[in-house]
Amino acid sequence: MTLTTPHGAIEAPFFMPIATRGAVKTLSNADMERLGASIILSNTYHLYLRPGEDVLRAVGGLHRFMSWNKPILTDSGGYQVFSLAKMRKLSEEGVEFSSHIDGSRHLLTPERSIEIQQTIGSDIVMVLDECTPPDMPPPELAASVARTTRWAARSKEAFEKGRTGAINPGAQLFGIVQGGTDVALRTAHARELMAIGFDGYAIGGLSVGEPFDRACATVAALDDVLPKDKPRYFMGGAKPHEIVEYVKRGVDMFDCVLPTRNARHGQLYRFVHDDLSRPDFYEVVHITNEKWKTEGSRLTVPVEGDPISQELSRVSHAYLRHLFTIEEALGARLATLVNIKFYFELMRRLREGIERSEY
């Protein structure tokens, strides 16, 4: 499947590095291009607070602000409101919250979320939803999902209204399927969203503490329901071996904070087996470990025409450990390059596997 956006086409399945506030931590857009990134994800909640809509409007949107000419997906802001903001008040209208930066009060509604994302100029706009915890009692879960459907309908209407005059009128709108691990509720919700009609469908509310096999069963059930010709996006954290299983169950798009966040804690991903169906096809190197103290082996092998591999092939494990020991920002940067490169390589191998009809 190829996802076509106003800023270019992307071969699925693909991984979106997280540029929280308009920057993938420690990396420039030139770095992202050298890594071969085809799309980034940015967080509406964070951009709304800083730099804010006034700046984004004045400079003509996030693509121009960042000088990033490839696709951008933004979330609705809801997830951060629920995880970061204080004094939340959820109602049918939307969610009122206090900024985690200065305590100021704000109201995020489905319509406001769309409006902010259209000011950002995202290529892929996400509807506002409620991400439910795994232990929510069934009646509450059903009520939450019903509200998410009503919010999705309002989002669609606001999105179409705002399209004219928006800086990125060719943007797409994705719905988000909720329903925990209740397969009947999930598939019913998917059908409701499909009745409204979206350009793609995200699977939200997983990777929130439920057992992995139940997440897999939920994704598999949706694979039979969601339209084959629209992209499916697994929202939220997915470890490398989980991504493999979700791709097998029809998912096209992923984002995850793990490669970048773990990099900043000195944890490096690397392949140890070619067979991706083994859950142990990769390992995580803890570079601060004493064992790397004088280890001269390099982070990568240099590959002709790949400047990132060439740069990393000059960095020994001992040197990277030293950079983390002295808390030098270059360490986090080099580890981030290693991990994003790993996730991109994983997706490349999965795309090859799909071409060979392995998945």
Added chain:
Amino acid sequence: MTLTTPHGAIEAPFFMPIATRGAVKTLSNADMERLGASIILSNTYHLYLRPGEDVLRAVGGLHRFMSWNKPILTDSGGYQVFSLAKMRKLSEEGVEFSSHIDGSRHLLTPERSIEIQQTIGSDIVMVLDECTPPDMPPPELAASVARTTRWAARSKEAFEKGRTGAINPGAQLFGIVQGGTDVALRTAHARELMAIGFDGYAIGGLSVGEPFDRACATVAALDDVLPKDKPRYFMGGAKPHEIVEYVKRGVDMFDCVLPTRNARHGQLYRFVHDDLSRPDFYEVVHITNEKWKTEGSRLTVPVEGDPISQELSRVSHAYLRHLFTIEEALGARLATLVNIKFYFELMRRLREGIERSEY
């Protein structure tokens, strides 16, 4: 003048970015090469504490540890002992101090400093000296300079002894002229060091609070005394317009923490006039200032074949300000690239001026 080292030749005058603990903060060696760096300076005191001599010995020196194949100059460690370490005890033998990291006791002598620098594998090794404050009473100053001379002689002997079997046997040893702004004492000290015989001569103990015109007079007096065929190195902070004046007075080599440290505080150097003899030929941009909030102009113009200028030409002032506002490490990195690029460009223009016999 061309300085030839075991890791390559360098056209003077040149500027050495500071890789305190084996890394120019936020930059990789690949970045340094893209910037066109021909040499870096690293701090013996910091490397001695971390990663320590055992690691440096095990990996075969700093060049291999960093994968940096160009020249490295190291200081003696004395300056950091006097500015960072605690509970110092100065004697004829050397200086005893407590580590600023864990409080452990260490003794730095002229011989130990040479030994550590030879383990590091520096191309240019500096003698241990005492950097005197500008207000030192004349009798104390004279006594301090006399000891610095005795230390220089011990350093020379240790350096020659340690050369055989060292990982960089072609390294050079520089003496350091002290004597405050007392021109008679300075020139006498220079002659004493020249009698011992060094590969180059540094001017220490300036940029420590004395008036700039007295520093210039001191450097000018030394210009008449120091050998014309040996490099002269101005140690310590020098602002761009000060570098111009020192180059006019015969100095070949500079280091300064300002471009990198100021970058991390959001202060960017840029040229405003071509005439370098004007003290206002440059200005310092404070990027966190409100006025840059929506400023779309770019940090540089892109130059064909210069990847750093191309990368920076995609960064607007507004975006860089945003990165500093959210305390994103990428901001410090981009500003560091801007400032080192500025210092290198300044040195390039000075070299061109010398070729045109302007200085």
